[in-house]
Amino acid sequence: MPPPAPAATAGDSPAGAPGASAAPAGPDADPARHSTPKARLLLGTGALLALAWAVDLAVGGRVAQAGFMLATLIGLAPVARRAGQMAAARMPFTIEMLMTIAATGALVIGAAQEAALVVFLFALGETLEGLAAGRARSGIRALAALVPRTARVVVGSTIRDLPAESLAIGHLVQVRPGDRIPADGTVATGISAVDESPVTGESLPRPVSPGDTVFAGAINTGAELRIRVSTSFEDNTISRILRLVEEAGSARAPTERFIDRFSRVYMPAVVGAALLVAVLPPLLAGAPWETWVYRGLALLLIGCPCALVISVPASIASALSTGARHGLLLKGGAVLEATAGVTCVAFDKTGTLTEGRPRIVALRGIAQEETGLLATAAAVEAGASHPLGRAILARAEAEGCVLPPATGAAALPGRGARATIDGQDWTVGSPDLAAQHGLVDPATRAWISATEETGATVVAVFTQSRLAGLIALRDEPRADAATAVADLRRMGITPVMLSGDTPRTAQAIAQRIGLAARAGLLPQDKVTAIRDLAAATPGARVMMVGDGINDAPALATAQVGLAMGSGTDVALETADGALLRDRVGDVVIQIRLARATMANIHQNVAIALGLKGVFLVTTLLGVTGLWPAILADTGATVLVTLNALRLLRFSEPRRPA
Ligand SMILES: Nc1ncnc2c1ncn2[C@@H]1O[C@H](COP(=O)(O)OP(=O)(O)OP(=O)(O)O)[C@@H](O)[C@H]1O
Ligand SMILES: [Zn+2]
Secondary structure: OOOOOOOOOOOOOOOOOOOHHHOOOOOHHOOOHHHHHHHHHHHHHHHHOOOOOHHHHHHOHHHHHHHHHHHHHHHHHHHHHHHHHHHHHOOOOHHHHHHHHHHHHHHHHHHHHHHHHHHHHHHHHHHHHHHHHHHHHHHHHHHHOOOEEEEEEOOEEEEEEEEEHOOOOOOOEEOOOEEEEOOEEEEEEEEEOOOOEHOOOOOOOEEEEOOOEOOOOOEOOOOOEEEEOOOHHOOHHHHHHHHHHHHOOOOOOOOHHHHHHHHHHHHHHHHHHHHHHHHHHHHHHOHHHHHHHHHHHHHHHOOOOOHHHHHHHHHHHHHHHHOOOOOEEEEOOOHHHHHHEEEEEEEEEHHHHHHOEEEEEEEEEEOOOOOHHHHHHHHHHHOOOOOOHHHHHHHHHHHOOOOOEEEEEEOOOEEEEEEEEEEEEOOOOOOHHOOOOOOOOHHHHHHHHHHOOOOOOOEEOOOOEEEEEEEEEEEOOOOHHHHHHHHHOOOOOOEEEOOOOHHHHHHHHHHHHEEEEEOOOOHHHHHHHHHHHHHHHOOOEEEEEEHHHHHHHHHHHEEEEEEEOOOOOOHHOOOOOOOOOOOOHHHHHHEEEEHHHHHHEEEEHHHHHHHHHHHHHHHHHOOOHHHHHHHHHHHHHHHHHHHHHHHHHHHOOOOOO
């Protein structure tokens, strides 16, 4: 007989470790590995059971009884062994132990036929549940298969096939039309379109040209591309996602932990109650022993918490899997549960509510003419990752500016960037910084205000003593920002914008999107703002959605922090989840999915407890016996799992275009 796989599915696991199956990925996620021996066992027990039944119907008597007994023993052996192992590890009260006691007890009181049926139905329940759980997790497992195994690496004038794992940062790889991209990177040469739907769920291929970033796993749908690898294999987006989801297994939902604790008390209570039922009526009232021992055994089966134990992990695995298919990633069940309760969503502005691709709309030279101004600003921003800095650099490059050499470049988070040029300390940053040096005269101030009222951001380029000029940049709101914000309102959730930009600019943009704004916030002010929002109303739960380095502290502070997929690594690492498609509307979908999941979990707990309640009563009344009791348990397990699978079909509501 093949060895049983310990703790293969939640149904197998001891009551003390119901979360064992919550990790939807990892080595345990392969259902085939576990269900094969179980399925074989199931078939064996089933065949013997059927044979014994046939014998029973034909001739009856000893032979049939022996057949039932044999079927029971074969089916029970692995279960009993697991029960023994767990008991040796000081976890005596397990589902396996309940099964073992009940089936052995049934044999002892001469109910071999029922014992065999009980063992068979138990194995059936586990197999079905294993299959269903495998489906729930397949979405995430499929991700791992997306990255091609080999990459075509360009070495000088030749191309060599190398394993994708061995790719290193800086390698140049060739991706032919129709091939999958083997690594995260930037397009070096070629103009094409990439289908990222397997990674992000975005169904339209995205046009790419040199300089654009691409994900490992995306399909090149157009012409040949050469990609410069930007992350190692372990750090590519897909590997990171898989790691996040794996971590998810350890971060259990509060509901799950409750059931965990509940089971720990509950299992000994069930055994105790069954013992009392079996012993007390005969001892005290002289009732017949067989009747009450039988009822006690049935009670053990009723008490089996299989369905309850898997109700939460099954729903969560389905939900995480569905989310992953839509490019919505959450680091586990706890986050899912917190997301369902969100009452307020705080959005960062740049890169979250807006495209994060500001463009220069005006240059105003003051102490320096425009081209020189642009070159100076670009030199200061040379290493910057801030969208404003990148926009300035892009424009300078487009205009063919020659940048003066700069040293000691540094970011001033939430304020600007600085560097030394020609021995002078230059800053590119918020006009307030320049004003602090007394560099902003009334005419300049008026120009800044007027420009900001149009929703543009103005940055000043200055030294301690001289304002070289001003640059106005404009960033458009994301296409779905206004709709998403309106959807949140309709769901009873308060949207707020938290911005590091000036009040006038932030207001202008917030007004177009339709929400309130808090502006002029430094990174630590965003943290304070999150705390304020959480304290503003009792029971408030705040979600923060952001993308930048300046959002990371706020992402960590909020009950739930979500990072835009295009966001900085810091934001992605700090956040509890990511929205890979970079759509504001995905916040809405994520919350809807979380709410649906919690509803699903509650239904599951109701199904599990409800069925048990009904059969508890009928058992004590003597209406139903052993096999209906285990059928109720198996039935509840299957119902709960099927109900959880409904979450796989969760889809975003279609809206009229
Ligand atoms: N690299 C930079 N170059 C120029 N100005 C900068 C730079 N970084 C920050 N600033 C200035 O600091 C302000 C706040 O920046 P911060 O990154 O906190 O927010 P933001 O990107 O404007 O907006 P949000 O906080 O809504 O994303 C900017 O509006 C800009 O004036
Ligand atoms: Zn059970």
